[in-house]
Amino acid sequence: MRRMGPEIPKWFMILSVCWLYKGVTCNSVEQKIYVALNNTVPCVRLLNATHQIGCQSLKSGSTGVLHVLQSEADLDWVLSTGPHPPYMVFMEASFFNNVTMMRLKNSTRVAGVAVVIPNTGPAQGYSPHTGCPNQNTGVYSEKYGPLLANCNNTVWNPLGNGLSYEDFRFPIFSLKDDNETEVIRKCFEDHNVAANGSAPQYPLCAMQLFSHMSAVIDTPTCMRRNHLQNSFSINPDMVCDPLRDYNVIAYLRPVNTSTKGHKANESVVIAATRLDGRSFFWDIAPAAEGTVAGFVTLLAAAHALFPVAQEVPPPRNILFTFFQGETFDYIGSSRMVYDMQNKKFEIDLDNVHSVLELGQVGLWNRQKLWMHSDPISRLNSSVEEEVGNLVNNIKFVASQMNLSVEEPSVSQALPPSSFQRFLRVRPVPGIVIADHEAAFVNRYYESIYDNAEYLNVAYPSNMSEAEQLDTVTDTARSLAEAATLVARSLYKQAGGSDPLLSNITADPKIVTQLLYGFLIQPNNSWFRALFRPDHQQVLKGVQSNYVGVRMPENAVKESTLLFQYILANLTGKATNLTQSQCQNPSDLPEESKDLYSYMWVKGPVSANETEGSPYCVRASTRLHEAYSPAFLLSDYASKEYSTWTESRWKVIKARIFLVASQELEMLTLGVGVAVLLVSLLVTYFMSSKAEILFSSARETSTTTY
Amino acid sequence: MNLERIPNEEKLCLCRKYYLGGFAFLPFLWLVNVVWFFKEAFVKPAYTEQCQIKAYVKKSALGLLVWVAVLTTWITIYQQFRTEWGEVGDYLSFTIPIGTQ
Numbered sequence: 001m002r003r004m005g006p007e008i009p010k011w012f013m014i015l016s017v018c019w020l021y022k023g024v025t026c027n028s029v030e031q032k033i034y035v036a037l038n039n040t041v042p043c044v045r046l047l048n049a050t051h052q053i054g055c056q057s058l059k060s061g062s063t064g065v066l067h068v069l070q071s072e073a074d075l076d077w078v079l080s081t082g083p084h085p086p087y088m089v090f091m092e093a094s095f096f097n098n099v100t101m102m103r104l105k106n107s108t109r110v111a112g113v114a115v116v117i118p119n120t121g122p123a124q125g126y127s128p129h130t131g132c133p134n135q136n137t138g139v140y141s142e143k144y145g146p147l148l149a150n151c152n153n154t155v156w157n158p159l160g161n162g163l164s165y166e167d168f169r170f171p172i173f174s175l176k177d178d179n180e181t182e183v184i185r186k187c188f189e190d191h192n193v194a195a196n197g198s199a200p201q202y203p204l205c206a207m208q209l210f211s212h213m214s215a216v217i218d219t220p221t222c223m224r225r226n227h228l229q230n231s232f233s234i235n236p237d238m239v240c241d242p243l244r245d246y247n248v249i250a251y252l253r254p255v256n257t258s259t260k261g262h263k264a265n266e267s268v269v270i271a272a273t274r275l276d277g278r279s280f281f282w283d284i285a286p287a288a289e290g291t292v293a294g295f296v297t298l299l300a301a302a303h304a305l306f307p308v309a310q311e312v313p314p315p316r317n318i319l320f321t322f323f324q325g326e327t328f329d330y331i332g333s334s335r336m337v338y339d340m341q342n343k344k345f346e347i348d349l350d351n352v353h354s355v356l357e358l359g360q361v362g363l364w365n366r367q368k369l370w371m372h373s374d375p376i377s378r379l380n381s382s383v384e385e386e387v388g389n390l391v392n393n394i395k396f397v398a399s400q401m402n403l404s405v406e407e408p409s410v411s412q413a414l415p416p417s418s419f420q421r422f423l424r425v426r427p428v429p430g431i432v433i434a435d436h437e438a439a440f441v442n443r444y445y446e447s448i449y450d451n452a453e454y455l456n457v458a459y460p461s462n463m464s465e466a467e468q469l470d471t472v473t474d475t476a477r478s479l480a481e482a483a484t485l486v487a488r489s490l491y492k493q494a495g496g497s498d499p500l501l502s503n504i505t506a507d508p509k510i511v512t513q514l515l516y517g518f519l520i521q522p523n524n525s526w527f528r529a530l531f532r533p534d535h536q537q538v539l540k541g542v543q544s545n546y547v548g549v550r551m552p553e554n555a556v557k558e559s560t561l562l563f564q565y566i567l568a569n570l571t572g573k574a575t576n577l578t579q580s581q582c583q584n585p586s587d588l589p590e591e592s593k594d595l596y597s598y599m600w601v602k603g604p605v606s607a608n609e610t611e612g613s614p615y616c617v618r619a620s621t622r623l624h625e626a627y628s629p630a631f632l633l634s635d636y637a638s639k640e641y642s643t644w645t646e647s648r649w650k651v652i653k654a655r656i657f658l659v660a661s662q663e664l665e666m667l668t669l670g671v672g673v674a675v676l677l678v679s680l681l682v683t684y685f686m687s688s689k690a691e692i693l694f695s696s697a698r699e700t701s702t703t704t705y
Numbered sequence: 706m707n708l709e710r711i712p713n714e715e716k717l718c719l720c721r722k723y724y725l726g727g728f729a730f731l732p733f734l735w736l737v738n739v740v741w742f743f744k745e746a747f748v749k750p751a752y753t754e755q756c757q758i759k760a761y762v763k764k765s766a767l768g769l770l771v772w773v774a775v776l777t778t779w780i781t782i783y784q785q786f787r788t789e790w791g792e793v794g795d796y797l798s799f800t801i802p803i804g805t806q
Contacts, residue, residue, distance in 0.1 A: 221791070225795060225801055228796070232799065237803060
């Protein structure tokens with residue numbers, strides 16, 4: 001290679017020049033024709049045991065003449081009167097409702113939909129989720145509280161229009177209101193609007209959306225095809241992947257994780273909440289009220305509880321669990337219960353003393369919190385007694401803090417909650433704390449508008465990041481109070497003594513920083529200090545609470561990893577282990593990987609240095625796989641466990657361009673073919689008559705020789 | 706190979722080999738046989754082996770027709786009903802076009 005050194009660059013130069021020339025001309029032609037839209041998010045296909053939901057385009061992209069919906073008349077234009085179907089419908093979010101979308105869905109004149117999503121939702125509320133979330137995988141059924149099944153007595157999400165669970169045969173993309181939407185509108189106004197409602201003339205502005213999905217029908221079908229591909233194909237073309245990730249857990253008192261199954265003398269209070277959410281569009285799940293407020297409150301509660309509880313440990317242990325994938329039929333909690341039943345978890349169900357779950361709490365605004373419990377299991381006197389104790393403990397703490405916490409006035413079902421998965425297997429005493437008495441207060445449940453703004457987490461625009469981190473918002477203050485309530489209730493529930501309760505107080509500053517990090521900017525100095533030094537680029541990515549799929553299969557979702565580090569920092573202890581000891585602490589006599597996790601974190605960076613001083617955190621946090629047992633059991637049509645999978649796809653992109661009329665296209669093609677035929681004829685004629693045509697030239701050439 | 710250049714006995718031998726080979730589930734051999742020896746069997750002026758070649762070519766053509774009929778029927782049925790068969794349809798397929806039922 002060395003010897004050929006001088007020659008390689010020459011060849012390389014020639015080749016690369018050729019390649020560049022080709023590339024440039026190729027690109028420039030494409031750029032002249034198409035305007036790519038980069039700031040788009042698609043709706044993708046998800047599948048469960050019986051259905052497919054979501055959207056998909058044709059294999060080579062769905063193309064249609066652009067039409068902007070501004071009024072009902074425009075809808076008629078698209079659905080019946082417009083002369084150039086199929087249409088690509090471009091609409092404001094106000095049209096993105098059940099009525100309009102169903103009319104579009106049932107029309108063959110629609111090629112696709114692009115929706116401009118603003119930052120704030122409509123005042124009257126908007127939820128694309130169903131009215132009865134996780135209807136069939138909770139505890140209530142024909143066998144268990146038939147009167148409460150299917151949200152018979154309380155529709156939890158009355159604003160839910162169910163759009164997220166529809167199956168659209170055309171692509172739907174979302175766009176942010178920015179320069180790109182301006183370009184689209186201008187293209188529409190310049191080319192597709194004709195005076196006084198007449199048909200516009202070609203060329204017309206068109207849009208092409210690519211979101212062709214590989215999987216179809218349902219999960220049993222796509223998993224079967226995956227399996228067939230895996231066993232027979234050299235180059236397997238998988239079609240779908242199960243939704244999966246990890247639960248994050250932390251024990252108040254470390255539990256030996258090397259032995260599974262029942263632990264003697266261990267009675268555990270579970271403090272639970274969920275980690276994930278969703279929206280109509282793929283990988284967008286702000287879930288501020290739906291999820292983030294709850295897990296931030298529980299994080300702050302854990303942070304407040306750990307120092308006191310480690311100094312004076314209560315008789316019972318507390319397990320903080322943050323369940324993943326709960327939006328999709330309780331993936332995380334159903335797996336934990338399954339593992340507890342099958343002795344694959346550190347503790348089993350006999351070790352569970354009670355459950356305290358945090359539902360949606362972000363909008364309580366220091367008014368009133370509600371304690372929901374299950375009326376069916378409370379028919380059992382021992383459960384009734386335990387639930388009564390738990391309620392009294394919470395009420396005791398609340399009265400100390402002058403807060404109002406009540407049980408719903410009428411007996412009703414539990415709201416959708418992970419706790420239902422425990423009740424499915426046995427009557428565990430437990431309470432779900434939420435800010436709603438009956439239907440959700442959340443007007444944007446599982447929608448794109450359930451964001452920081454909705455939770456009132458907003459800062460003046462001229463603030464620096466450091467100032468924003470230091471500003472304690474009203475939301476943070478009220479969530480900190482809820483966290484204090486939860487922490488003290490847990491301590492009391494675990495048997496801790498009353499005089500110590502006043503020592504447990506959640507820090508509003510921690511809450512505000514957590515809200516800032518999870519809702520506004522994960523890449524802030526505080527999160528950077530708490531996270532791994534070698535994974536800092538993760539923070540720069542967009543954080544989404546959508547559970548998603550994992551490749552490779554045992555990978556951990558980045559935001560879950562971040563969450564684990566934050567929980568570890570808030571509940572663990574900084575040690576003086578070196579980096580190598582931190583990675584391999586088993587060599588040290590007083591450290592144990594069975595009891596603790598050891599995490600190397602970046603540490604705070606002061607103004608005059610760049611690297612910070614990394615250190616090792618020892619905490620009892622763990623990851624627990626949130627992968628539905630349906631896939632472990634290969635029971636893809638399971639009625640018991642979550643069967644959600646996400647389809648794979650090859651291309652997702654969007655672009656606009658001008659299309660010519662069909663006639664012009666045909667004419668161009670015709671002329672091209674004609675030119676080809678004529679040139680063939682001419683060539684044939686010339687070669688057959690070459691003797692005559694070139695005779696004189698040949699004569700002259702022979703004479704010169 | 707140019708048939709013009711080989712003696713008639715060898716032609717017969719070749720035609721016979723192709724005819725027999727076709728029975729090993731190789732209908733394309735019969736197709737080749739029919740196309741290749743058609744002129745020899747039906748167009749050329751008569752010679753001693755022509756009668757036998759004619760018989761082989763006819764039988765090859767018949768076999769080929771049966772194959773075509775069977776395959777066409779099966780392919781039509783398969784394409785028509787694969788989606789309805791569901792699981793069975795998937796197991797019968799070597800490649801399934803992605804994104805379709």
